[in-house]
Amino acid sequence: MDVELTQSEAVYAHYLDHQQDRVRAKLMYGVLAARIRPVVRFTARDRLVRAVRSRKPLLIAANHVSERDPLVLAAAGFRSPLRPRIGHMRVLAKDELFEDPEQRRKIDTLGGIPVFRQKDHGVRAAAEAGRQMFGVCVERMVRGDSIAVFPEGTCNEGDVTRLQKLGTGIGHIAYRALKAGVDVTLVSAGIAYPPHGDRARPMVTFGNPVDLAGFKDETPAALTRMIQSDLQGVVDEVCRAA
Template sequence: MIGNARIVLAVFFVVLVTIVLLPIHLLLLALRHPWRTRLPKYWHRAALWAIGIKVVTHGRIDSRRPLLVAANHVSWLDILVLASVADVTYVAKSEVRDWPVFGFLAKLQRSIFVVREQRQRTQDQADEIAERLGAGEIVVLFPEGTTSDGNRLGLIKSSLFAAATSAATHSAGKCVHVQPVAIAYTRIQGMPMGHYHRPIAAWPGDVELMPHLLGVLREGAIDAEVSFGEAIDVTPGSNRKEISARAERQIRLMLEDRLRGREH
């Protein structure tokens, strides 16, 4: 009964905040005002508060531009968590565009939708990412290409880092900064989450979206920890496999530290 009441209250609050902020956001988008990339941060913070997600950060987002963030991917919650701490836009697979609720939100956040199966479009998609980076936007890439169980880092796809070298070619300083970021869900109701409870937050691809969403709303009180690594400088001549390997090492170490409760 309490869980159902939590769901109703959380949905009511998020809908109320959306009704207030959506017209303002649409106006900012129409005017191409700089705040069109900043306002979503406050919506995401409100949504996380309603859901019961507490975000703890370790380090900070790099202040240099162009900046591409490479993060591990655990759940749909990652979108809310990262967007609550930085003004970001996402690289998302094309299917996300048609998802209920999240597809609409992704469009409002001006996500870059990519069709990974069509290799002939790879360069066009990399160019769009480069254009956004060149305009000063922080673009988030999930190089695993899919979500995980939250207990380990999946296989990193080095091909997705081609956008960084493409952007470096077009940037004024011939350099793009790639910052590795690790997202970990570590506590629930104040207690360490552990392998057994982590599926409450983690959303592997074989789990339906709406039941998982309702489960998170019913539970609440989840701690999410975001660790910012050391940015990697990428130039037009950089090797994407080397970039991928360096980013993977940092993400893996930061994720392990958070899951094991280690501090640095």
């Protein structure tokens, strides 16, 4: 089955139940960690440990400044308390990354779920696929999986210290998961690339986990604004460190 917008219903039916090989996933995450060697920092490491041990689904929101970001985030996850979640972590990725069969096998192993972006396919054409994707994300969270999202939707080609306006997709995922009775914990991840010297390794800062249960009556737009504020705070931290 090809990952194409015209087959979005079949695509999301597949990824609703797809399970990557967990042993291979951990191996691949470990190889990325060894190759990339990101510098990983924490706003509250002990709280992140508790959030992971709680077994509650995590909604990980990361800024997007480079095409390398998904690999850097995976490497940082392996070098962090998030490691036990590998194999139960799904990552939203643009559909074009699933075109090459070999690359698709790797992305599937990393836990990828394709996204048909409006900027690539148009608002109306991508709208129904987006609703299907939200449904898959929520059901995976109901089953206990965590979801990682780059909610800016595209690489920031401007001031990387300031987030672009987030798409409301992440707010819809959080909203629908909360309405489905999922106890969701938000974890923001800030990514930065120091310019030179020994500190040229990419840097990732994981923020203080936020229990979204207290926001279950908020709208998707309000949840998106809250996530934008939290993620901006973590981006500020990682940029100061870089």
